[in-house]
Amino acid sequence: MAWTNSLSFMPEPTPVLILISVLLVVSIPLLLHLIIYSTTSDTLPTILLIGPSGAGKTALVTLLERGRPTATRTSQTPHTVEVSLPVKTPVASSRFRSPNDPTWEVTKKLLIQDTPGHGKLRHYAMDSISKPQSLQGIIFVVDAADLSSEAREGARQAAEYLHDVLLQLQKRATNSKSSRAPKEMPVLIAANKLDLFTALPAPLVKSTLESEITKLRKSLSAGLLDSGVGAKDLDVTEEHDWLGEVGDGPFEFSQLQEFNVQVKILAGNVTGVDGSDVKQWWNWIGSIL
Amino acid sequence: MLDGFEILTTSGVVLWSKSYAPLSSGLINGFIRDVFIEEKVLPSATTADDTSASQHSAYKREKYTLRWASVKDLGLIFVAVYQSLLHLSWVDKLLDNIRVLFVDLYGDQVRKPHSTVVECNFDDYFDQQVQELESSAEASQRTPQITRNDENLKTTPDEESEEPPPPIPGLLSGRKSPNSAAPSTDATPTSTPDTSRPSTPLNGHLLSAKATRGGTSRRARKAASGKPTAVDGLKEKSVGKAKGKQLRRWDADGMADEDEDVPLDYSATSDADSRPVSSAGVEPVDMAASGMRTSKGQYILKDLDDEVHSILQSAKQKNQRTETSKPTGVVGSSLGAISGLFRNVIGGKVLTKQDLEKPMKGMEDLLLKKNVAREAAVRLCEGVERELIGKKTGSFESIDTLLRTSLSSSLTKLLTPTTSLSLLTSITNITTTQQRPYTISIVGVNGVGKSTSLSKLAFFLLQNNLSLLIAACDTFRSGAVEQLRVHARNLKDLSDREHLGRVELYEKGYGKDAAHIARDAVAYAKDHNFDVVLIDTAGRRHNDARLMSSLEKFAELARPDKILMVGEALVGTDSVMQARAFNAAFGAKRGLDGFIISKCDTVGEMVGVLVSMVHATGIPVVFLGVGQHYGDLRTVNVGNVVGLLMS
Numbered sequence: 058m059a060w061t062n063s064l065s066f067m068p069e070p071t072p073v074l075i076l077i078s079v080l081l082v083v084s085i086p087l088l089l090h091l092i093i094y095s096t097t098s099d100t101l102p103t104i105l106l107i108g109p110s111g112a113g114k115t116a117l118v119t120l121l122e123r124g125r126p127t128a129t130r131t132s133q134t135p136h137t138v139e140v141s142l143p144v145k146t147p148v149a150s151s152r153f154r155s156p157n158d159p160t161w162e163v164t165k166k167l168l169i170q171d172t173p174g175h176g177k178l179r180h181y182a183m184d185s186i187s188k189p190q191s192l193q194g195i196i197f198v199v200d201a202a203d204l205s206s207e208a209r210e211g212a213r214q215a216a217e218y219l220h221d222v223l224l225q226l227q228k229r230a231t232n233s234k235s236s237r238a239p240k241e242m243p244v245l246i247a248a249n250k251l252d253l254f255t256a257l258p259a260p261l262v263k264s265t266l267e268s269e270i271t272k273l274r275k276s277l278s279a280g281l282l283d284s285g286v287g288a289k290d291l292d293v294t295e296e297h298d299w300l301g302e303v304g305d306g307p308f309e310f311s312q313l314q315e316f317n318v319q320v321k322i323l324a325g326n327v328t329g330v331d332g333s334d335v336k337q338w339w340n341w342i343g344s345i346l
Numbered sequence: 347m348l349d350g351f352e353i354l355t356t357s358g359v360v361l362w363s364k365s366y367a368p369l370s371s372g373l374i375n376g377f378i379r380d381v382f383i384e385e386k387v388l389p390s391a392t393t394a395d396d397t398s399a400s401q402h403s404a405y406k407r408e409k410y411t412l413r414w415a416s417v418k419d420l421g422l423i424f425v426a427v428y429q430s431l432l433h434l435s436w437v438d439k440l441l442d443n444i445r446v447l448f449v450d451l452y453g454d455q456v457r458k459p460h461s462t463v464v465e466c467n468f469d470d471y472f473d474q475q476v477q478e479l480e481s482s483a484e485a486s487q488r489t490p491q492i493t494r495n496d497e498n499l500k501t502t503p504d505e506e507s508e509e510p511p512p513p514i515p516g517l518l519s520g521r522k523s524p525n526s527a528a529p530s531t532d533a534t535p536t537s538t539p540d541t542s543r544p545s546t547p548l549n550g551h552l553l554s555a556k557a558t559r560g561g562t563s564r565r566a567r568k569a570a571s572g573k574p575t576a577v578d579g580l581k582e583k584s585v586g587k588a589k590g591k592q593l594r595r596w597d598a599d600g601m602a603d604e605d606e607d608v609p610l611d612y613s614a615t616s617d618a619d620s621r622p623v624s625s626a627g628v629e630p631v632d633m634a635a636s637g638m639r640t641s642k643g644q645y646i647l648k649d650l651d652d653e654v655h656s657i658l659q660s661a662k663q664k665n666q667r668t669e670t671s672k673p674t675g676v677v678g679s680s681l682g683a684i685s686g687l688f689r690n691v692i693g694g695k696v697l698t699k700q701d702l703e704k705p706m707k708g709m710e711d712l713l714l715k716k717n718v719a720r721e722a723a724v725r726l727c728e729g730v731e732r733e734l735i736g737k738k739t740g741s742f743e744s745i746d747t748l749l750r751t752s753l754s755s756s757l758t759k760l761l762t763p764t765t766s767l768s769l770l771t772s773i774t775n776i777t778t779t780q781q782r783p784y785t786i787s788i789v790g791v792n793g794v795g796k797s798t799s800l801s802k803l804a805f806f807l808l809q810n811n812l813s814l815l816i817a818a819c820d821t822f823r824s825g826a827v828e829q830l831r832v833h834a835r836n837l838k839d840l841s842d843r844e845h846l847g848r849v850e851l852y853e854k855g856y857g858k859d860a861a862h863i864a865r866d867a868v869a870y871a872k873d874h875n876f877d878v879v880l881i882d883t884a885g886r887r888h889n890d891a892r893l894m895s896s897l898e899k900f901a902e903l904a905r906p907d908k909i910l911m912v913g914e915a916l917v918g919t920d921s922v923m924q925a926r927a928f929n930a931a932f933g934a935k936r937g938l939d940g941f942i943i944s945k946c947d948t949v950g951e952m953v954g955v956l957v958s959m960v961h962a963t964g965i966p967v968v969f970l971g972v973g974q975h976y977g978d979l980r981t982v983n984v985g986n987v988v989g990l991l992m993s
Contacts, residue, residue, distance in 0.1 A: 128360040130378055132357050134356040136357030174763065276770040276771050
């Protein structure tokens with residue numbers, strides 16, 4: 058018979074063979090599971106930490122990681138750090154849980170990605186924003202004491218960076234092909250260094266940044282077009298990117314809700330004589346997880 | 347004397363630091379900015395080989411000199427700070443040793459992902475190193491008698507022979523005492539590795555040899571230096587010698603033999619005793635020296651010495667082994683070649699200079715083809731090479747891809763400006779806060795398109811409803827003023843028709859001093875409420891010292907807010923010289939603020955001039971001229987330029 062011939066290459070079912078095949082059947086799924094899950098251990102929720110140089114990003118990371126800030130210097134490379142949420146921090150995903158639930162005692166882990174803030178190294182942060190894998194939120198750290206200076210240089214630089222970041226987020230919505238709104242992206246503007254005498258409180262930080270962005274987007278729209286230098290780019294006349302609501306009105310962070318970007322401003326301080334105060338920021342992190 | 351020492355990661359976390367004098371944090375931040383990020387200071391000495399005791403490049407800031415060493419794959423930077431007035435020759439050695447020690451002791455912790463925490467009690471090791479190197483450096487300048495003794499001490503870590511560091515006199519007694527004081531431990535020979543020797547002598551012999559070991563080796567050295575000494579007994583001496591020889595090995599047996607009785611309660615005492623030594627010290631070196639006199643202090647110091655030396659020694663040996671192990675017969679080399687090939691494909695290969703040589707050449711050729719000046723191309727490639735040597739390729743990453751990403755990221759870094767280039771923002775800033783016109787002057791070599799670029803810039807500013815004064819300060823070439831007059835007339839017509847800003851030409855004819863005309867133009871503009879003064883200057887060859895020298899006076903009198911240099915995209919290698927000469931021409935206090943690269947439409951993708959000029963000076967490109975019309979002025983899109991260069 059034909060089918061017995063076709064099966065004749067099959068080996069005899071000896072006990073050893075059976076044992077081997079059983080082992081294979083059992084071990085392959087296990088191995089696959091191990092491999093897949095060991096490579097995707099990065100799927101913890103990630104929060105991106107950005108802001109101008111010297112705002113206190115790396116100090117904040119070390120504070121969140123070990124509970125006390127260490128000395129830091131200007132960063133040159135991004136660095137991802139695993140931190141665990143303090144116990145009892147309200148977490149959005151478990152808001153329907155009973156307060157007596159024992160899972161409250163289990164610490165929730167997340168990754169915080171620190172990026173360098175120096176002007177030449179911001180492409181790291183921009184890359185992370187444009188292709189977010191498990192990005193849950195963005196913390197924009199700003200030096201609240203620097204904003205209040207007379208020359209407004211600090212405020213302008215911070216606003217410029219923030220403008221670029223928000224524009225990038227806005228482009229996610231405007232450039233996407235599908236009609237579905239992009240994933241919600243909460244942004245926290247962390248007004249750092251509130252322990253300093255000259256620091257602005259959170260509402261003032263908000264208004265300062267908003268007014269600077271208003272000025273900035275105006276002058277940017279009046280500015281020259283960006284260009285590559287190749288011949289193919291010459292005849293392309295692209296529209297200027299305009300952040301927020303089109304029109305002459307001032308820019309407000311609330312305008313970005315249209316693009317599913319929720320901006321919130323909270324104050325705190327990483328270092329200080331009376332210790333650090335980052336409870337509000339922790340709560341914000343909990344609220345987006 | 348050192349002022350401070352810091353170990354930090356490239357991600358910005360200070361892992362360990364020690365400062366002997368208060369240092370402002372701006373010092374090291376500025377150092378990182380200038381050296382690593384903006385690369386203003388290029389390391390002159392190539393510290394290619396990671397573990398060699400080569401000269402580390404220095405960086406001077408304020409009154410301090412900073413020397414640094416780095417471990418690339420771990421992202422560690424070691425910085426030593428001292429006052430420039432002092433000449434510390436041992437800092438290089440210290441950096442090398444500390445690097446080896448730190449990586450050996452805490453490398454695993456640094457490698458751990460998703461963490462910045464490195465638990466380190468590095469103070470003792472550091473103090474030991476400083477003390478040792480400092481004393482050896484001091485001693486080498488003193489009497490020759492001590493010099494001979496201490497020269498040994500200094501050179502031990504890098505000596506090729508496997509000799510243990512000769513004990514310094516204070517330690518000698520300490521080394522002898524534990525052996526004689528605790529004979530009971532030595533009397534159990536089963537636990538010592540000595541029993542493995544084929545012809546083991548009697549226990550008593552061994553013991554006595556051990557007890558006098560320090561002395562014997564001393565004597566042996568004396569004998570070697572030519573002085574005959576009394577010998578106790580031939581056998582004993584030979585045993586002693588053999589013992590001494592064996593002890594000199596710093597691997598398993600030598601160490602095991604020595605430390606056998608030391609760790610008895612070392613772990614308990616070390617913490618308790620080393621703490622006050624390190625923490626109490628205003629002058630830690632002195633404290634350590636005095637600590638040596640107490641009997642317990644001896645133990646600890648000696649042990650630390652041993653540990654440090656063994657680490658350094660093993661690093662040295664490893665280094666030598668890798669050097670010597672290369673030519674190990676046909677089989678070994680072919681195996682190595684195969685695994686190397688395999689690694690090329692699969693990744694995880696540690697890059698060496700040889701690996702990079704060929705692809706580097708390709709990169710350089712690519713850059714040269716894109717009209718990057720040779721000097722800039724070579725230096726860029728060197729920078730990339732320096733960054734890559736000693737790095738491991740990622741999984742399934744070939745050298746070429748690694749090289750490409752590395753080069754494109756360093757090009758991006760180079761071309762990205764440090765500060766915002768928004769001209770309008772700075773103009774409004776000046777005109778509103780200081781109530782004076784914003785002054786822009788344009789310089790450049792003959793025929794690169796200064797007047798054309800200026801009129802394009804004027805058109806752009808007019809579109810933003812600013813009032814302009816164009817000052818014709820080219821009083822040299824005939825027809826220059828007329829040319830500007832035509833531009834001014836055209837622009838005036840345009841602005842009248844479109845109801846934009848206003849424009850006026852300030853001219854004083856030919857033959858006058860350009861600097862004075864510029865000053866007068868600024869004063870005129872202030873009186874008549876102009877927002878911006880655009881100053882056109884005469885073209886000058888950058889190697890003509892007479893013409894270039896007048897620029898300094900010009901900058902002083904006109905006080906321009908921005909000096910922009912026009913360079914053409916067509917120029918090749920000369921661009922570097924041009925940019926440098928013009929940047930230096932305005933005196934010590936003033937430099938260029940930006941470049942306008944004209945005629946970009948004529949070169950296609952050969953945009954290398956941007957790279958050459960920025961690389962030579964570190965000054966950003968502000969505008970590109972891309973056509974014949976007034977509107978053909980563009981800002982730089984760094985991503986596009988890098989894409990063109992890498993294509």
